[in-house]
Amino acid sequence: QMRPRIGDTMKSIAPYFQLYTDYMSKFEIAVKTLNEMSTKNEKFSHIIRELECDPVCKNLKISQHMLGPVQRIPRYRMLLEDYIKKLDKNSPDYPDVKTSLDQVALAANKANDNITKLVSLERSLPATVGIFTTTGSCVDNFVK
Secondary structure, three states, rough: OOOOOOHHHHHOOOOOOHHHHHHHHHHHHHHHHHHHHHHHHHHHHHHHHHHHHHHOOOOOOOHHHHHHHHHHHHHHHHHHHHHHHOOOOOOOOEEEHHHHHHHHHHHHHHHOOOOOOOHHHHOOOOOOOOOOOOOOOOHHOOOO
């Protein structure tokens, strides 16, 4: 029986990369909605700040946690690119790694486009809003 390899393992999860693409396509709207609701609804904003100050959130904003899946695909891409450079082309894992890398690259390109849009979005907001930057401790966030 053949041992699992990185290439065939990644190839087996490649169909799920579409979920990331769907998530990323709606991510900008989700962040805008979160920001809008936080600005317009003080009760909602207070609840979000409380959640962000919970130790389980490690003092990160909700939007920073939401960014995790967007960043995951480019990390897979870097992993596979590094791995394939070190892999012998005659390795039985090479074809699966190549296929997986091609699929991850498509999703990563979409992720990079979305990250660029998000950076642009954050720059367009007032400095006090900062959807991805943490400004001070959680205690400071509750003081107006």
